[in-house]
Amino acid sequence: MTAGAGRVDVIVVGAGIVGLATARALLRERPGLDLVVLEREDVAAHQSGHNSGVIHSGLYYKPGSLKARLCTAGRAEMEEYCTAAGIPWERCGKVVVASLPEEVPALEALTERGRQNGLEIEVLSPAGLAEHEPHAVGLASVFVPATGVVDYRVVCGALADEIVELGGRILTGVAVESAIDTGRQVAVRSEVGLWWADRVVTCAGAWSDVLAAAGGEKPRARIIPFRGEYLELTPEASHLVKHLIYPVPDARFPFLGVHFTRGIDDHVHAGPNAVPALGRDAYSWARLRPVDTARFAARRSTWKLAATHWRTGVDEITRSLVPSRMVTALQRLVPEVRPEHLVRAGAGVRAQAIGPDGALLDDFEIVRRGRCVHVVNAPSPAATASLAIGAWIAREVEADDDATAIG
Ligand SMILES: Cc1cc2nc3c(=O)[nH]c(=O)nc-3n(C[C@H](O)[C@H](O)[C@H](O)COP(=O)(O)OP(=O)(O)OC[C@H]3O[C@@H](n4cnc5c(N)ncnc54)[C@H](O)[C@@H]3O)c2cc1C
Known part of the structure; x- marks a missing residue:
C-alpha cells in the first residue's frame, strides 16, 4: 500500500523483522502514536524472509555481548509471541x-x-x-x-497485522532516500514526497550504511553482503535428519558453517554457505548490481577483508559453483547423504558489517544520534532476538540525551 507524504510522530524505515518489532514495541508503549513504516519493497522482502528459520538458543555469542543478552531475552519472547499468535513453532533442540x-x-x-x-x-x-x-x-x-524452529515470514506477517491493529501504518513500495535530523524534526525524503517526523528509526538491513550515510552519518561499519545458498534434501533422503545438525563453527567467522535444518514446514535444508554477493540483493550469481559492486570495490576495508580471508573466500565460491564440494562438507556430518539427495533451494543475502580495518563485526550495533536511531548491524540471530531488539530500540527512541552507540 502506498500513500502521500505528511507529518507523523515516528517513521520506521524497513519492514523486515527488526523494523516491524520496533514499530510494534513503540505502538504498544505509546497508544495513539502516529507511526508509519516505510518499506521500499514488501514486508519481509529480504533477510527476514530468506533465512534458516532457527530460533537460536544463544550458544555462540560472547557472554555479556548485546547478541548474547538480546538472543536469550528475544528467544523467550519469540516463543511466547508465537504461542499467543497461533504461529507454528517447535523447540526441537x-x-x-x-x-x-x-x-x-x-x-x-x-x-x-x-x-x-x-x-x-x-x-x-x-x-x-x-x-x-x-x-x-x-x-x-x-x-x-533450547533451539527451535519457526517461519519468520509468518512472524513478520503477524507483526504487520498487529501494527495496523494498534493504529500504525505500513506503506510498501516507498523507498526512503534520506532521513536528515534538522534539530527540531527529521526530514525524510522518499519517492512519494517529503515526510516530517519527530523521530526516525532506520532498520534497512543490507542498505543500513547507505541510509545512515545519506542522513549525514559517517558510519564506522560498512555492509558487505554475503549470500547464503541452500540445498534441500529430497523426500527420499529427508529421514536422514531428524531436527538440526550443526558443525563446530570456525571461530574466525560470524557464520555457523553449513548445517542441516528441518524447518517447521518439515523440509530439510542444508546450508547456508557464505559467498560474497555482487549486490545487496544478489540472490544468485546471475544478479549483479554494478553500483553496489563498484562501491564495495572502492572501499579499502573490502580489500583488507579480502587479503585476510581470500583462501576461505575461494573455497566458499568453489563450493557455490560446484555443489558436490558442499556435499563433501555435509557428508562430514551425515555420511549417507549423496549428491543425488540434494537439490538447490534458494538463498538469502546476509548484511554483514565490516569495520574500517576489514574485520567482520560480530555484535549487534545500533547508533542513536539526536532524533535518529540507526540499526547498523543486525545479523543472525537478529530474527530470534527481534522482539527484544525492538523493545530496546523503543526505549532508545524515547531517550533525550544526545547520542549513544551500542554494540
Ligand atoms: C541466509 C540467512 C540465514 C539466517 N538464519 C537465521 C536464523 O536461522 N535465525 C535468526 O535468528 N536469524 C537468521 N538470520 C538473520 C536474520 O534473518 C536477520 O538478522 C534479520 O532478518 C534482520 O532483519 P532486518 O529487519 O534488520 O533486515 P531485513 O529483513 O533485511 O529488512 C530490511 C528492510 O529494509 C528495507 N529497506 C532497505 N532500504 C530501504 C529504503 N531506502 N527505503 C525503504 N525500505 C528500505 C528492505 O527492503 C528490507 O525489507 C539469517 C540471515 C540470512 C541472510
Missing part, C-alpha cells in the same frame, strides 16, 4: 558435532560459552548422538535443547 580432532577442544569451549550464557547443554556419548540423530557421526557432540 539441535546437535553440534565435532568431525575433526581439532574441533573437539573448540566444541568444549563452545559448550563452556553456552553454559556461561545460561544454557542447559548435554554432552552426548556416541549412543546419545545416535538417539538424537541416528544418521549423524562425529568424534564428539552436544545437544542444545
Whole structure:
C-alpha cells in the first residue's frame, strides 16, 4: 500500500523483522502514536524472509555481548509471541558435532560459552548422538535443547497485522532516500514526497550504511553482503535428519558453517554457505548490481577483508559453483547423504558489517544520534532476538540525551 507524504510522530524505515518489532514495541508503549513504516519493497522482502528459520538458543555469542543478552531475552519472547499468535513453532533442540580432532577442544569451549550464557547443554556419548540423530557421526557432540524452529515470514506477517491493529501504518513500495535530523524534526525524503517526523528509526538491513550515510552519518561499519545458498534434501533422503545438525563453527567467522535444518514446514535444508554477493540483493550469481559492486570495490576495508580471508573466500565460491564440494562438507556430518539427495533451494543475502580495518563485526550495533536511531548491524540471530531488539530500540527512541552507540 502506498500513500502521500505528511507529518507523523515516528517513521520506521524497513519492514523486515527488526523494523516491524520496533514499530510494534513503540505502538504498544505509546497508544495513539502516529507511526508509519516505510518499506521500499514488501514486508519481509529480504533477510527476514530468506533465512534458516532457527530460533537460536544463544550458544555462540560472547557472554555479556548485546547478541548474547538480546538472543536469550528475544528467544523467550519469540516463543511466547508465537504461542499467543497461533504461529507454528517447535523447540526441537539441535546437535553440534565435532568431525575433526581439532574441533573437539573448540566444541568444549563452545559448550563452556553456552553454559556461561545460561544454557542447559548435554554432552552426548556416541549412543546419545545416535538417539538424537541416528544418521549423524562425529568424534564428539552436544545437544542444545533450547533451539527451535519457526517461519519468520509468518512472524513478520503477524507483526504487520498487529501494527495496523494498534493504529500504525505500513506503506510498501516507498523507498526512503534520506532521513536528515534538522534539530527540531527529521526530514525524510522518499519517492512519494517529503515526510516530517519527530523521530526516525532506520532498520534497512543490507542498505543500513547507505541510509545512515545519506542522513549525514559517517558510519564506522560498512555492509558487505554475503549470500547464503541452500540445498534441500529430497523426500527420499529427508529421514536422514531428524531436527538440526550443526558443525563446530570456525571461530574466525560470524557464520555457523553449513548445517542441516528441518524447518517447521518439515523440509530439510542444508546450508547456508557464505559467498560474497555482487549486490545487496544478489540472490544468485546471475544478479549483479554494478553500483553496489563498484562501491564495495572502492572501499579499502573490502580489500583488507579480502587479503585476510581470500583462501576461505575461494573455497566458499568453489563450493557455490560446484555443489558436490558442499556435499563433501555435509557428508562430514551425515555420511549417507549423496549428491543425488540434494537439490538447490534458494538463498538469502546476509548484511554483514565490516569495520574500517576489514574485520567482520560480530555484535549487534545500533547508533542513536539526536532524533535518529540507526540499526547498523543486525545479523543472525537478529530474527530470534527481534522482539527484544525492538523493545530496546523503543526505549532508545524515547531517550533525550544526545547520542549513544551500542554494540
Ligand atoms: C541466509 C540467512 C540465514 C539466517 N538464519 C537465521 C536464523 O536461522 N535465525 C535468526 O535468528 N536469524 C537468521 N538470520 C538473520 C536474520 O534473518 C536477520 O538478522 C534479520 O532478518 C534482520 O532483519 P532486518 O529487519 O534488520 O533486515 P531485513 O529483513 O533485511 O529488512 C530490511 C528492510 O529494509 C528495507 N529497506 C532497505 N532500504 C530501504 C529504503 N531506502 N527505503 C525503504 N525500505 C528500505 C528492505 O527492503 C528490507 O525489507 C539469517 C540471515 C540470512 C541472510
